Amino acid sequence: MVLYIRERGHGVEELSLVVLRCDIPAHELTTGAIGTIVLVYGDAEAYDVEFIRAAGQPHALLTLSRDAIGPLAGGHVPSPSSVRHS
Numbered sequence: 001m002v003l004y005i006r007e008r009g010h011g012v013e014e015l016s017l018v019v020l021r022c023d024i025p026a027h028e029l030t031t032g033a034i035g036t037i038v039l040v041y042g043d044a045e046a047y048d049v050e051f052i053r054a055a056g057q058p059h060a061l062l063t064l065s066r067d068a069i070g071p072l073a074g075g076h077v078p079s080p081s082s083v084r085h086s
Helices: none
Strands: 017-020 034-041 046-052 058-065 068-070
Touching: 017 046
Parallel strands: none
Antiparallel strands: 017 034, 017 068, 034 046, 046 058
16 A cells, blocks of 8 residues: 555655655755655656654755655655654
8 A cells, every 4th residue: 555645757746745765964864754745846857845843843845856755655654763853
């Protein structure tokens, strides 16, 4: 079962939940952090992805390449420690 994924071309659509595939130390994000796509650029070449803290406050809004994120698949929900608090 796949949760919150809606494919469009080579990527996922706006408002889809995605999983970060790499660490981004400058923003205290680690592999497995969950974000929401807020904007798709071109033919899904890049995405604006918003990450929030466990308490619901905004954490980071980043423009990421298609390779940096993946769809949130059923059964794969990373622990809250995936996003460190500053």
